[in-house]
Each structure stands twice: as structure tokens, then as C-alpha cells.
Amino acid sequence: MKRFLMVTAVLGSALAGAAHATTVAEVKKKGVLVLGTDPTFAPFEFKGADGQIQGFDIDIARAVAKDLGVRLEIRAVGFGSLMPQAVTSGRVDMAMSGITITDERAKVVSFSQPYYRSAQVFIVRGGNPGKFAWPASVKGKVIGVQANTTGQFVATDLLKPRGATLKVYDDFAAGLADVRAGRVAALIGDAPTVADLKKRLPGQFEQAGKDLAAEDYGMVFRKGSDLAAAANKTLARLKASGEYQKLLNRWIVQK
Template identity: 85%
Template sequence: MKRSLLVLSALLLASVSLAATVAEVKKKGVLVLGTDPTFAPFEFAGPGGQVQGFDIDIARALAQDLGVRLEVRPVGFGALMPQAVTSGRVDMAMSGITITPERAKVVSFSGPYYRSAQVFIVRGGNPGKFAWPADVKGKVIGVQANTTGQYAANDTLKPKGATIKVYDDFAAGLADVRAGRIAALIGDAPTVADLQKRLPGQFQQAGKELVAEDYGMAFQKGSDLAAAANRTLARLKASGEYQKLLNKWIVQK
């Protein structure tokens, strides 16, 4: 516990002293976005390897409002939150990052820009008859490291007898679902819809939502970039552009 408090204090001090500002971003002419490009339709590698998606378009709108160009820097999620942000490696992070009180101690969040939920992804047809909140005792449930899905699984499923398998790479978890090596993989609801669109019949959602959550843009603690992001979000929503981006990227049910 003492060590955790010391680490948290160090992160807080670092985020205050290194916080990137609007003025600094404008001076250098570039807004550096850190993202884990394995989370379609929010961020993923498109044709030619260029990272695209819902989050990328919102970050690009923020860069345009600031009068700078957007640089997308791929970072694994485990290193992205919060280390890449607090260290100043990136100016901001977007990667389906859930706003939580713990994370808000070390980074500054924009207001919520998307409402999502953690759900269970299973093989198409659900041959294992997996369900939630039915008993998960003895089931192996996959989660991606350092995600709210992992935290929820440890808090909710592990006490009920589930075995939690942690993956650094979400795609590796999907491969184990497809092969029947795990009963289910926890992921974000829009991811299931995207998988059903891109890979018909291979995956589906099973059972009820595990937990609902809000996504936010993350910045160094105390940075005025968070307020700038909120202004961009307000503009996008007022102009109707936000809804256009939803229609473009998020599969509607």
C-alpha cells in the first residue's frame, strides 16, 4: 500500500510538471495522439496501415480547432494508460479509455464522448451455451490487460469461481474464443457489432452487460487541452458532425 501511494504521488507530480498546454501544442504545430490501434471501430489499421476510426476523427477535429496537424502514435494499451500520458510521450490518449475515479487521479479527462458497456464475446452460435448472469463457476473468461474489463472480471466473476485469463493482445483472446479454448472474452459492446459486420457468423454477444461505462479523452493532469477537447465535442454535437461520425463508424443496432 505504501509503495502504491508513493507511485501515485510520483505520477501526480510528473503529470503536473510536464502537462502539455494548448499554447505548447500550437507552438510545435502538432498534437500527438497515443492510441492502441486494435480496437475497431474506434481505432484500427486500415488500408496501407494508416490508423483510422471514430476516435481518430474526433482527435483530428480537435487538432483542426487548435490549428495544428494530428500525429497518431500507436502505443499498446498497457503502456498507454497512464504511463504514455503522464510521461509526456503523447499529448493525449484515446483508445476506448473508460473514465474512472482511479484514472482521474493521474490524468485529466475530457467529458464523456461515448457511452459503452463491457460485454461477453463468444463463438458464433454460442455452442458452449455461455450466459451471464448465470453461474460462471469453472468457466475460463478472457480479458485484455489493464482494461476495465479486467477489473470488472476480477471484482465480479473471479469471486464466483471463474478463471480469468489475461491477454496483452485482444486479437489473441479472440483467437482463443474462436478455437474454443476459453468460454468468452470480455470486450466493448461496439466491438461485437463490428466483429459481426466484418466476420459474419464467427462471434456474437452472450448474456447481459457486465458493466456500463463512459469513454473520455485523457490528457496530462491539469492540462488545458481537456477544456479545449470539451469545446470541440460541443461544436461537433451542435453542428451535427458528431452524429455523422457515429453513423460512419459505429454499427447501429
């Protein structure tokens, strides 16, 4: 998503129990594909009313598992532990969580082909009472960013030199609460998040100004794993059959 590379030595308790599968053959042998995801990024991955993790990314991962002839196991992992440690350590077989493809990350993990083109945008309170706009009104404003995301990285490069103050959140929901309360002028997030917020919370949030940056999401695997090629085959099948568009229509495209 949004997400920028973070290096940390500590793995959360949600990672207990290693997957230890690097190849297609190993995944097929154990009969399960373990997906790591941070379920706080609707509509890509989030917990539904029944507590189950669902979303656009989850359905694509299920399709990959189906094509491999195995079941999908989903593990909720905080993003700071997910990228790249959960993948490189073999704690999960793959990761999907709106993860942006970057040259830096590609040095330590393998990506699938891009499966979604997104953009970093400014999320403001409904009606935009502060009349925030990008790039016109940044100087002197407090802008929220989620820790260790591409939004934080881009904001550090582009907004701080223009006089903005960045407020960093571990929890995206806390940033949204501050936007709603007027404690920050805007929060940087992914474009589909704005559409989802408008659908779930009518009138509370909207996008302001131009896109801050464009980015591509990819499925993530251990470096050199042939699971990336298998995921590419699934992605190509979904697009050729029309299933990919159906998933877009279900989760992302505004009706």
C-alpha cells in the first residue's frame, strides 16, 4: 500500500509457527499456502462483521492457492513485521497487503507482476472545512502518515521541505480519527481507501487535491521463489477469464 520498507529484528506473536516453504513443490507437499497480511486496509484486506479476513487481495490469494491445489491459510501480521521479515524468514509463504513494488524491496524479496495500480492521496474531513489542497496549501499544516509506508516516505521527501509537519501513526484508524476531529489537516492514504471510506462512512471523509504519487502493488515471496511465477500465471488467468474484473467490481469499483 502505501507501505515502505522497514527493517526490524522483532516478530510479533501473530507470526508464531513458521511456514518454511519457498517453492511450489514445498507448498504442494504441505498442502497449504500461508498468506501474511495486515487486515487494516479495506477494501484490500480487512475483518468483516464475522471477524473473518476478506477483501480484494484475499480473493486473489485464494485463486493462487486454488491453482496450486492447496488451501489458503491467512495470518494477520502487523505490517512492520510483515515486510520483509515474515517473508524472508519463511514465516509466511507469501504476503499481500497493498504492498508497493520498489527497487529497494526487490533486492530482498521477489514480486509478482503488478496486480493493481494505486496512488497516494490526501484524505480530509468531509466538506474539507480547512480547505486543504495539494500542492497549494501544505506550508504550516500538520499531515498524518502511517508509519513505514510509502506515504510516509513520499511525504518526508515532498512535504517536509515545503513546510509541512508530519504526524506519524502506527494505526491508520487513529489517523482517521484525528482527521475527523480536525487535529490534522489531512492523512495520506491510498486512493481506493477514500472510495471505501465514502461507501462505509458517507460524508465523513473525502480526497483533497491532486494525487501525491502513483504506485503498483505486487504479491511478495522469498527471493528467487518459483511461487512468484505461479502467482503470475494465476493473475494472467484471472484477467483472461474476466474474473479479475469481477473482483474489481466487487471490492473496488464504485457503483
